[in-house]
Amino acid sequence: MSLFNNKQSHGVHPPGNKITANKKIERAPLPKKVILPLSQHIGAPSKAIVKKGDEVKVGQKIAEAGGFVSAPIHSTVSGKVSKIIEMISSVTSNVGNAIVIDADGKDDWVKLNKPSKIDKLSKKEILDQIKDAGIVGLGGATFPTHVKLQPPPDKKIDTIIINGCECEPYITSDHRLMLEYGEGILKGLEIMMNVLSCNKAYIGIESNKPDAIENMKKIVSESNNSNEIIVESLPAQYPMGAEKTLLKKILGLEVPIGGLPMDVGVVVQNVGTLKAIYDAIYEGIPLIERVVTVSGAVKEPKNVISRFGTPASEIIDYCGGSASNADVMIFGGPMMGIAQTSFETPTTKGTNSILIKKNTKEIENNCIRCGTCVENCPMNLMPLMYVAYVKKSMYDDLKDYWIDNCVECGSCAYGCPANIPLVQYIKVGKAELKKRGDN
């Protein structure tokens, strides 16, 4: 196919299971206690600026950015800092500190720093506001947004791609956002275009969300920027929402190996992030909550707005509780999400979904060289080779097959008839190579 269409990537078609697509976003009850890890983003962990016993209000900054690639963290409830603990990150499994706050139930907010004249704000002021609001990429990668909006001077950004694909099964948080907060998303996009001095933007949405496509088209056509923003309907194929496949599908460009979208003049941003940018600039509200899809084996699957740091169990209880035989809880979607060790794990900025299910993993068999993994890989890799080399501890050979190019989308393992956990082997291989590189 690639001969005729350079926008085509490989991928898979898992069943969508978007059972919450028609459920309006609801607000979850305020948590009684929040646990806010200091590392909720890619980059340096934040530095706590509160200590045990301090009274805090909603939206109050409780941790400063720990470097350029970092973001501050705000309290998501009002109450008292009960302790600072060590905990294992729900994303990276690294140990880090977390601030525990007992909520007083009053939900007292700090005075919000709401800019008065939005049109008059300079780029620098906008960027500072975004940074101060602790905004990170909400699609799951949690890269600090203010960094993404300040590319090095030699990288001219000419196109912005807004990711509304939501290609992971079950998750509908972005879908609902586009339906219910479309205007906010567009305003966020306008801010972004302004900051990047870029006047071409695409909003990519998978065709299995026709209502979202229609809504965004309508909102864009009524705006001043209807010529510059194009809403694209994309085929529903996993992983369409991966930055690199999305870029290829829309622009027909490939990001060079080891590069970033900005190397081809593109910035990709998730719709949820735009809504957060809008809230920060127009309302002065820092990032303290997000839409989370709760789905799978729960009584009433829902899309809820919940404050960060809420233990998952509280959100699950709000959705009627989980099925008694469920023994897997995933933060994120079923393809790339991370299985959690406990129902008490708090949500973080990157948690777009809580998925409850029954474990269905089967035993691993021999590779039958069927080539399914090769056919499925959106990065055109040969995933089975990673398994062979990791098994034999021949880590250096992994580089001959461009292991770093793997985005860990799981398409290979999804289709493997021998039930080989390819991503697990890939992660082991990458970790081993990294360890060697560090020494």
Added chain:
Amino acid sequence: MAEETVDQKRLVVSTSPHMHDKKNTEKIMYIVCLALLLPIIGGVYFFGIYTILVVLVSVITAIITEFLAKRLRKREFMMDGSTIVTGILFALVLPPRIPLWAVIIGAAFCIAIVKEAFGGLGYNIFNPALAGRAFITVSFASLMTSWIAPVTSIMSLDSITSATPLGEGFSYAGSTSDMYIELLFGNVGGCIGETSALLILLGGLLLIGTGVIKWRIPTIYIGTVFLLTWIIPGQDPVFHILAGGLFLGAFFMATDYVTCPMTAKGQYIFAFGAGLLVVLIRIYGSMPEGVAFSILLMNAFTPLIDRHIKPKPYGFIPPEKKSKFLLKKITKTADVTDNSDQSDTNKKEGKK
């Protein structure tokens, strides 16, 4: 942190993805068995019920051998269906009146030597059924050259000697088109399961339709044989693709996952090479039929093909093309600038 909240439930933690396609090795193998029923039926119809005996003996021997081999290698024995496929395929490439002791020896060889000795499913280099056939051909040459004419009734155990279409003594009395039809339906001498091109094609389409195999190898393989025999003077391309074991080989043997290349490009090379070899062996070689050897030879090349033919990864820019890539980017940027001028004016007009 969980001291206040009691969390008795143990959660299962594993790497993503947490979802899996319904396809698994066992299902694939059973679909192949299902597709193979068609040529088996053809075998029974044309060569009598003795066929059933050959297939059963072959499959049972294969399973028992696998069981023993796994015992010996201290591995767990699992019925994943691949052994049954090998057993059936081996039976299908034997002459109709092969003695059962030869079937037992051959099937045991397929599993014990060609498959298990190399490390079991997924590690063998050669297609077990074809390697088994080659072994029997070399060891008991006379058995493998005694062909019979199709029987008149299914219950018949007749064995009237007859030549296969590709053999030397073959001649057809009727018109060419009648001959094509006989070849298509399989009413000619030959191995148990290879004579009916039509039934094999149906089985092959079932495999393609269910996504078990891709169209590439069979199409290129058969296509290469057709084109080459079309070009070479004095050859009849239709005859060449219908006669002998080409269809069975193309749909069921050359597509064997384990022994064919993994990438699309590799598969093109593999299938073309096999097609070329068939023509060379048939026309210039000393053997009347070349399908089995063409596939076995290409099996031997598969590791080499897989080592050198890798798909071009996403974002891969060969060093000499880097400049071209930059050029493309610059033109693209220029395009955008053009558009933007326009949209700027639009915007201003809109604001007025």
